[in-house]
Amino acid sequence: MKLLGRRTECARLDVLLKAMRGGASDVLVLSGEAGIGKTALLDYAVRCAADVRILRASGVESEMELPYAALHRLCLPLLDGVDHLPGPQAEALATVFGMRAGDRPGPFLVGLGVLNLLAEAARGGPLLCAVDDAHWLDEASAQAIAFVARRLRAESILMLITSRTPIPSMRGLVELGVEGLAPAAAGELLDSVVRWPLDDGVRAALLAEARGNPLALLELPLASPDRLAGGFGLLEATALTGRIEESFRRRIAELPADSQELLLLAAAESAGDPVLIWRAAAALGLSPDAGGACEDAELLTIGVRFAFRHPLVRSAVYHAASAEARRRVHRVLADATSREADPDRRAWHLGQAAERQDEAVAAELEASADRAQSRGGLAAAAAFLERAAALTPDPVKRAERELLAARDKYHAGAPEGAQVLLDKVESGPYDELRSAHVLQLRGHLAFVTGSAALAPSLLLEAARRFEVLDPVLARETYLDAIIYALRVGRFADDVTVTEVAKAAAAAPAPRREASEEPRAQDLLLDALAVVYTEGHEKGAPLVRRALDAFSPDGLSIVEATRWLSLACYGAFATWDDVAWERISAESVRHIRAAGALGMLPVAHSQRMLAHLHAGQFQAAADLLEESDAIVAAIGVDRPAYDVAGVAAWRGQADQAFELLRVAEDAAGERRDGNGLMFVRYASAVLLNGLGRFGEARDAALAAANPRGSAFAYWALTELVEAAVRCGDRALAEQAVEQIAALTTPSGTDWGLGTEARMRGLISEGAGAEAEVGAGPGAEAYYLEAIKRLGRSRGVMDLARTHLVYGEWLRGQERVAEAREQLSTAHGRFAEMGAEAYAERARRELAACGVSVAGPAAQKAVELTEQERQIARRARDGRSNAEIGAELFLSGRTVEWHLRKVFSKLGISSRRELRSVLS
Numbered sequence: 001m002k003l004l005g006r007r008t009e010c011a012r013l014d015v016l017l018k019a020m021r022g023g024a025s026d027v028l029v030l031s032g033e034a035g036i037g038k039t040a041l042l043d044y045a046v047r048c049a050a051d052v053r054i055l056r057a058s059g060v061e062s063e064m065e066l067p068y069a070a071l072h073r074l075c076l077p078l079l080d081g082v083d084h085l086p087g088p089q090a091e092a093l094a095t096v097f098g099m100r101a102g103d104r105p106g107p108f109l110v111g112l113g114v115l116n117l118l119a120e121a122a123r124g125g126p127l128l129c130a131v132d133d134a135h136w137l138d139e140a141s142a143q144a145i146a147f148v149a150r151r152l153r154a155e156s157i158l159m160l161i162t163s164r165t166p167i168p169s170m171r172g173l174v175e176l177g178v179e180g181l182a183p184a185a186a187g188e189l190l191d192s193v194v195r196w197p198l199d200d201g202v203r204a205a206l207l208a209e210a211r212g213n214p215l216a217l218l219e220l221p222l223a224s225p226d227r228l229a230g231g232f233g234l235l236e237a238t239a240l241t242g243r244i245e246e247s248f249r250r251r252i253a254e255l256p257a258d259s260q261e262l263l264l265l266a267a268a269e270s271a272g273d274p275v276l277i278w279r280a281a282a283a284l285g286l287s288p289d290a291g292g293a294c295e296d297a298e299l300l301t302i303g304v305r306f307a308f309r310h311p312l313v314r315s316a317v318y319h320a321a322s323a324e325a326r327r328r329v330h331r332v333l334a335d336a337t338s339r340e341a342d343p344d345r346r347a348w349h350l351g352q353a354a355e356r357q358d359e360a361v362a363a364e365l366e367a368s369a370d371r372a373q374s375r376g377g378l379a380a381a382a383a384f385l386e387r388a389a390a391l392t393p394d395p396v397k398r399a400e401r402e403l404l405a406a407r408d409k410y411h412a413g414a415p416e417g418a419q420v421l422l423d424k425v426e427s428g429p430y431d432e433l434r435s436a437h438v439l440q441l442r443g444h445l446a447f448v449t450g451s452a453a454l455a456p457s458l459l460l461e462a463a464r465r466f467e468v469l470d471p472v473l474a475r476e477t478y479l480d481a482i483i484y485a486l487r488v489g490r491f492a493d494d495v496t497v498t499e500v501a502k503a504a505a506a507a508p509a510p511r512r513e514a515s516e517e518p519r520a521q522d523l524l525l526d527a528l529a530v531v532y533t534e535g536h537e538k539g540a541p542l543v544r545r546a547l548d549a550f551s552p553d554g555l556s557i558v559e560a561t562r563w564l565s566l567a568c569y570g571a572f573a574t575w576d577d578v579a580w581e582r583i584s585a586e587s588v589r590h591i592r593a594a595g596a597l598g599m600l601p602v603a604h605s606q607r608m609l610a611h612l613h614a615g616q617f618q619a620a621a622d623l624l625e626e627s628d629a630i631v632a633a634i635g636v637d638r639p640a641y642d643v644a645g646v647a648a649w650r651g652q653a654d655q656a657f658e659l660l661r662v663a664e665d666a667a668g669e670r671r672d673g674n675g676l677m678f679v680r681y682a683s684a685v686l687l688n689g690l691g692r693f694g695e696a697r698d699a700a701l702a703a704a705n706p707r708g709s710a711f712a713y714w715a716l717t718e719l720v721e722a723a724v725r726c727g728d729r730a731l732a733e734q735a736v737e738q739i740a741a742l743t744t745p746s747g748t749d750w751g752l753g754t755e756a757r758m759r760g761l762i763s764e765g766a767g768a769e770a771e772v773g774a775g776p777g778a779e780a781y782y783l784e785a786i787k788r789l790g791r792s793r794g795v796m797d798l799a800r801t802h803l804v805y806g807e808w809l810r811g812q813e814r815v816a817e818a819r820e821q822l823s824t825a826h827g828r829f830a831e832m833g834a835e836a837y838a839e840r841a842r843r844e845l846a847a848c849g850v851s852v853a854g855p856a857a858q859k860a861v862e863l864t865e866q867e868r869q870i871a872r873r874a875r876d877g878r879s880n881a882e883i884g885a886e887l888f889l890s891g892r893t894v895e896w897h898l899r900k901v902f903s904k905l906g907i908s909s910r911r912e913l914r915s916v917l918s
Helices: 007-021 038-048 069-084 087-096 107-124 139-151 183-193 200-210 214-223 225-236 240-253 257-268 274-283 290-296 311-320 323-336 343-353 359-374 378-390 395-411 415-427 432-448 452-469 471-491 497-505 520-534 536-549 557-573 577-594 597-613 617-634 641-650 653-670 673-690 693-703 710-725 729-746 749-764 777-791 795-811 815-832 835-847 865-875 880-887 891-905 910-916
Strands: 026-031 053-058 127-132 157-163 175-177 300-302 306-308
Touching: 007 026, 007 038, 007 127, 007 157, 026 038, 038 127, 038 157, 053 069, 053 107, 069 087, 069 107, 069 127, 069 139, 087 107, 107 127, 107 139, 107 157, 107 880, 107 891, 139 157, 139 378, 183 200, 183 214, 200 214, 214 240, 240 257, 240 311, 257 274, 257 290, 257 306, 257 311, 257 323, 274 323, 290 300, 306 311, 323 343, 343 359, 343 378, 359 378, 359 395, 378 395, 378 415, 395 415, 395 432, 415 432, 432 452, 432 471, 452 471, 452 497, 471 497, 471 520, 471 557, 471 673, 497 520, 520 536, 520 557, 536 557, 536 577, 536 729, 557 577, 557 597, 557 710, 577 597, 597 617, 597 641, 597 795, 617 641, 617 865, 617 880, 641 653, 641 673, 653 673, 673 693, 673 710, 673 835, 693 710, 710 729, 710 749, 729 749, 749 777, 749 795, 777 795, 795 815, 795 835, 815 835, 865 880, 865 891, 865 910, 880 891, 891 910
Parallel strands: 026 157, 026 175, 053 127, 127 157
Antiparallel strands: 300 306
């Protein structure tokens, strides 16, 4: 049966339901004001899908602080299937649903587990997931449901979600705004309710006031018909939602006292558990018949659960009651709730029942926060702790709980709430250690709230305070300050990486037993402190020792996710591409294992650079695709630095210049000095490849800095080549000496090979335009560079050395030898996909009389981007579950895509992918 005035909306739902039955998956968010008919449309879809499996859950305002409460209700019928999921996903769901104890899982590992749980359930037939009142979902459930909604493809699952207000984690999902009924339909609905004569003016006023809102049309006339006479009652109206709630409040007030108190119990107990509510009702001495009047008034239905006619009824009941009445029902609900079976709900009720500060209740709430944290519910943990703090009589303990709540809010992505709590901490009793913790957290908050320039100075001051209070924490905070100083770079207010390094160098050494090995992060701090104060000659050997300590088996997942990113900076700084390769791979592996997907794009960036360095452009592009999948799943934006970098190395000029422009603007807005250096360095790489040496020199000059980040070091190499080609020998020689101060102490083939290439450039003069007799020095340097770089992972650097050596040979009129070097360079560039440098080598070859054919035309196969990602991973031997875990798809979606790939490529098995995919 169609809904009155909702033909278009019902038709949209009919199309989605038909597609679901045909094997497709989709998601639709129904949005609109309270009472507009979102739930009625959801009910329509459920009625039309009576032949398929239906999972349903609703957000409940009073459950917003209970992590995964709504998700648990949604998945409850499927929990028998949890143990059939891939191991990490099964453990994640079992932990958050309280099926067994375990380490706190990452939120996106939970999302992936739910995605596969639903997909496996849909193997038996289509599945409809109906999520009502999503604006009241607990944050952990909202994030997981949004993750699943974004990754649905071909599982025969339809997810319908209703919400009054936009939900940040669901931004970008397909949305249908539900508007008021058209005038004719609104009039018809009003007439179905008003069974008595109604003045035309009053009727018109009612219709105008309701603005087509179905709930308003149904409820306002019933509030008190006598008040509608002449339309005077309408003058009391304020907001429409308030009017509807007022209508419900009047009807509630007409009920017997027992029925009113039963309604209040149901409003306070969000789960709607009839056993629990009736147990509490008995404790209050309420009559078993009290529910009859509630149902007769069409405010509540009582069955397998207590369900209000509309969320506004719950709101009207709860907010109309006095504070004392609310505390009384929470108190009896706490007494009726099992301490063993549901300690967190009991603690929450106790917290709401407390009339004054109570340490016993506060302690129970703190214990609930610990349990929420172990299940990954950081937002819930923060809420429990915040309420615990409010009920804590001891001001010292209150401040400690406020600090813990602030930390959880920060990690849960609520920096504004964290700032408010830190203000409360600082208004309490002063404690040196707690004050240092506040300063440390303010440093981290500054970086994510638009005040990144303040982060290094705040962390530096926190580290100094920790020195006498907690030396281990002081050293870790110094490392954080170094990483932020490098990231902020030139945007830092008044603290440079050198200043942080000086302070770190003077910090007390960590205490440890004589037989105890130093921690890898302590070695790294000591090494970086020397690098940025005394230079690379003294610091490089210390960095190498520290990097060796970052062994795969020597770090916990927590330590790995925190410190391996900084260890990569150490590898960059000392030109150690072997350690860079190892550590960047370990970083990605550990973060994936931890399910900390929010950190994965950073790890991917460092891994992507390693791939570009090694000439593995396709591998770099694959990582970008995975990062894109992550940010799509998370629903956040990210700067285009990485995409711009890959385009620049590939020499795709038009696309790259636009991406670099966008990335540079983003870096400026974010006060990201490191990102800005990378953009300018990447621009210089591209411009040198295109032979636009004057522009390359300017871009490299803007980035080059021997005291900055690794990108500033690498920009010096681009500056040498560009300056030589522009005839600016003095500038090039100065840059080479700066490079040598960095590379010579490294002792690595990459560093020494790079230095040799730079010395070759300044020895030869102006390259292809060099005069005959420029001297043998250049050739010796080039041959040394080729030998050393050939032993390194620097495939791109090696190819560029063959190129400049070939250009020099041509200038020496040694054409046959030039052809050999230029052909080698061109072949390597073409194999990598470095278009700009390949074209530069092709032009040089043409000048040597060699005509280079373009790549052989390949049969065009129309694979989509996602099909290519899946096909490449299947070719490399990954299982469907592994591919799904990497691309955040269900195993069934991977299966579906592979069937399409096989059909398009004309093959029938994975084994054949190797022969058809290069």
